[in-house]
Amino acid sequence: MCGIAGIVAKLRVNPSAVQAMTDRMEHRGPDGEGMWIGEDGRVVLGHRRLAVIDPTEAGRQPMSDSSETAVLTYNGEIYNYIEIMNQLRETGVAFSSDCDTEALLQAYLTWGKECLTELNGMFSFALFDVRAGHLFCARDRFGEKPFLYCETPEFFAFASEFKALFALCGVEPEIDETKLLRFLHQPWQGLDDERETVFPGIKQLLPGEMLVLDVASLKVSVSRYWDLEPDNSLSWQSEADVAIQFRELLTDSIRLRMRSDVPLGSCLSGGLDSSAIVCLARQIVDANAPYHVFTGRFPGTAADEWAYAKEVVTATSSTSHVTEPTAQGLVEDLEDFCWFNELPTGSTSQYAQWCVFRLAAENGVTVLLDGQGADELLGGYEQYFRPYLQALAETDTKIAMAEQEAAIRERYPLALEDAAETWKTRLPTGLRWRLAQWSGQGSDLLFGISSDLASEVAVANKRHLDRRFNALSAVLKDECFHSHLPTLLRYGDRNSMAHSREVRLPFCDHRLAELVLSQPPGILMGNTETKHLLRSGLNGVLPENIRTRWNKQGFLPPQDDWLRGALLPLAKEIFDGQAFANRGIWRVNWWRAALARLEGGEDHLAWTVWKPVIAELWRWHFVERVRGMPQVPAVM
Secondary structure, eight states, rough: OOEEEEESSSSSOHHHHHHHHHHHHHHGGEEEEEEEOTSSSSSEEEEEOOSSSOSGGGOOSSSTTOOEEEEEEEEEEEEEEHHHHHHHHHOOOOOSSSSSSHHHHHHHHHHHHGGGOOOOEEEEEEEHHHHHHEEEEESSSSOOOOOOOEOSSEEEEEEEHHHTTBBBBOOOOOHHHHHHHHHHSSSTTSSSSSBBBBTOOEEETTTEEEEEEEETEEEEEEESSSOOOOOOOGTTHHHHHHHHHHHHHHHHHHHHHOOOOOOOEEEEEHHHHHHHHHHHHHHSSTTSOOOOOEEOTTTTTTOOOOOHHHHHHHHHTTTEEEEEOOHHHHHHHHHHHHHHOOOOOOOOOHHHHHHHHHHHHHTTTTEOOOOOTTHHTOOOOOOGGHHHHHHTTTTTTTHHHOOOHHHHHHHOOTTOOOHHHHHHSSSOHHHHHHHHHHTTTTOGGGGGHHHHHHHHHHHHHHOOOTTTTTTHHHHHHHHTTSSSSHHHHHHHHHHHTTTTHHHHHHHHHHHHHHHTTTSSSSHTTTTTTTTTHHHHTTTTTTOOOOOOOOOOOOOOOOHHHHHHHHHHHHHHHHHHHHHHHHHHSHHHHHHHHHHHHHHHOTTHHHHHHHHHHHHHHHHIIIIIIHTTSSOOSSSS
């Protein structure tokens, strides 16, 4: 896990510019830095290193082969690097390190761009092919690692973080306000699901994409090297066979992600996903070796899951470390939290994640396994029962459908919208907006902006699903690769890197996605169970109290209490401030009233009020800060 940066220009690149870029990402790689300058000075690659695999100088980057045919700057981990090295050795390739960076470099020199199909990992990289005269870049299939870039007539620049690109003269932190509002309305759209970012002029590779830059012309070509497609041959297996195959794949995914030359542990919330990883990981490591797990607690609140986490700790004989995030702690950490996250966050949950990674740093554990991705891939949220029923309707009888719906309503009373809620959400946005103003009720962020802008945001946030899949798998695919999960992966990347930690996600393995999303809906959410396949596949592995825990509880602080407590003065300062009114997008009186309603006990408004608060804090602590920092010319 590292920070990468580079510039390709028509004239000679200013090496000081690349140095400034990597300096701003020191937190991503405190173990070393490097720079490579091409013979004519038109290509300069930079790197900050967090040494995890082969931490010796042999793994230093940017890395080139012995003849400097190709030069690589790379961020992430290729988990199957040992298998790739062994495969390449059979063809006569010799290696000078035990580093996955060299495995990637030699894979490209042997297989060209097709090397991407061989990689199981999380990565973003830029590789300069000296002979071909092009820069070859790619991002992993799930988009765990960021790849940001900008194009100008004079130069092409890339980096792992926005703040690095803003070190360059001419790259300014202007804001696309509509994109920002789209995110604040639905925190999984607008910022992470499109190539254009919230900062005009900076783009990003999307999951499973590659980019080729012709160095001579600076012409950019972006294409997709991987896309998930339904495989009908996988949908005819028995449920028992699928459960066995799933368990074997998940176990192998964890095994690969436990390869590390530095201390490794796990995040443990007490939920099904992180518990599954800890239980399987504990079967892989020596039973006598310590295994460290890190948990965030909220004692005395409904959000506290310690009883479940403790059960897993006891069952696996793990070494437990606990942190207790607080609203006051968030207030004290806000400046750093906003600076390192770079974009607004959807809730205070991301601060809790921040605290867990900080705890790992304090205890000297560099690599952490985490359960992110399981909910989106396996149907972990109860609202997925709606597309589940839609998928069943394609094959089941009305009687069978009625029985399924009744069972869902009994176990998950809030999973299916009632008639009144369905009626309200189907009203045109403009009419809902007017009703909210008339009644003084409602909690949709759209009610706190103008009617015209609300309609524009609502239209822009409509989703487009892949209809080649059944109704459930189509939604899950969208959540995994387009909408929900990419945003969560951005949080995980920034929060872990802020503390120079590496987070690895066993559920984000393309082999699992290819198996799971080709299954019929009953295998994923049958038996009236969220994540039915995970529960059945890990029968006998998970403590039964965890495996049969039906309520889904996200890793979320008591956000309503926090906004009525230590965060309240800050929210009032923002809503009463002139800058907030001068944005020209907020209906200030509506937000002041919403805050008063929250103070009066309408807890559900905590989610809504948080959004403009964090957006304003982001402007203060990231956008304005980066505007005040010096910039360096990209070319000489």
